[in-house]
Amino acid sequence: MGFKCFGEWDTENIEVKDPGIKQYLHLECPLVLHTGGKHSSKQFGKAGVSVVERLINKVMRSGPGVRKLGGRTIRGAGATGKKHKAYNIVRDAFRIIAQRTNKNPLQVLVEAIQNSAPREETTRISYGGITYYIAVDSSPQRRLDIALKNLAAGAFAAAFSGKKNIVDSLAEELILAANNDTKSFAVARKEEMERIAKGAR
Numbered sequence: 306m307g308f309k310c311f312g313e314w315d316t317e318n319i320e321v322k323d324p325g326i327k328q329y330l331h332l333e334c335p336l337v338l339h340t341g342g343k344h345s346s347k348q349f350g351k352a353g354v355s356v357v358e359r360l361i362n363k364v365m366r367s368g369p370g371v372r373k374l375g376g377r378t379i380r381g382a383g384a385t386g387k388k389h390k391a392y393n394i395v396r397d398a399f400r401i402i403a404q405r406t407n408k409n410p411l412q413v414l415v416e417a418i419q420n421s422a423p424r425e426e427t428t429r430i431s432y433g434g435i436t437y438y439i440a441v442d443s444s445p446q447r448r449l450d451i452a453l454k455n456l457a458a459g460a461f462a463a464a465f466s467g468k469k470n471i472v473d474s475l476a477e478e479l480i481l482a483a484n485n486d487t488k489s490f491a492v493a494r495k496e497e498m499e500r501i502a503k504g505a506r
Contacts, residue, residue: 308334308335309334310334310357310399310410310411311334311357311396311399313399313400313403314399314403314409314410314411315409316332316333316334316411318409319332319409319411319412319415320412320415321415321419322419323419323422325424325445325448326418326419326422326445326448326449328352328445329352329445329446329449330356330415330418330449331352331353331354331355331356332355332356332411332415333355334355334357335355338355338357338358338361338392339358339388340354340358349446351446352446356414356415356418356449356453357395357411357414359449359453360395360414360453360456360457361388361391361392361395362391363453363454363456363457364391364394364395364457364460364471364475365386365387365388365390365391366457394471394472394475395475397472398410398472398473398475398476398479399411399476401472401473401476402476402479402480405476405480406480410479413479413480413483414479414483416482416483417452417456417478417479417480417482417483417489417491418449418452418453418456418482420482420483420484420485420489420491420492420495421451421452421455421456421482421489421491421492421494421495422443422448422449422451422452422495423443423448423451423452423494423495423498423499423502424442424443424448424499425440425441425442425443425498425499425502425503426440426441426443426498426499426501426502427439427440427441427498427501427502427505428441438505439505439506440502440503440505440506441502451495451498452491452495455490455491455494455495456475456478456479456482456490456491457475458490458491459478459489459490459491459494460474460475460477460478460490461474462490463477463478463490478490478491
């Protein structure tokens with residue numbers, strides 16, 4: 306049985322236009338957005354986890370330290386392992402989205418995922434001591450994973466480099482991605498991955 310997301314937003318009447326990831330976008334919100342990894346015992350079990358909880362988990366993983374992502378240096382903002390802190394970040398970002406767009410934040414999240422999920426990427430092949438890259442289609446589950454990862458990473462990058470806090474940065478990243486704006490880190494990263502894959506065909 307589904308409940309209102311964060312007790313505020315209805316999970317029904319959310320339109321998913323991308324047929325590829327539709328079956329992997331679990332939109333129903335349980336009363337508590339904390340499965341505790343119960344899905345990990347079976348293959349593709351995470352497809353049954355609410356997409357909102359998966360976003361919370363991605364925010365939680367974007368922790369301290371420095372790493373390279375898409376040619377940019379990403380520094381974390383200290384939410385690693387702090388599920389309640391990540392929960393509050395996503396909830397408050399959803400409230401900002403609802404105020405700015407007058408739309409259901411879940412619909413904005415779905416549109417952001419659809420616009421930032423790459424359809425094609427490259428993989429490395431070694432043959433006879435020679436390594437080269439070829440273009441491959443991304444599986445629906447991987448497309449969803451990459452989109453959520455880049456949305457969270459883009460929000461943390463904006464929060465670190467600018468004067469906005471993580472809540473405002475996440476809200477802005479989701480709104481930009483939902484509008485398919487290339488100012489969004491996730492959308493720009495998707496286009497870069499597809500451009501590289503096109504050159505490797």
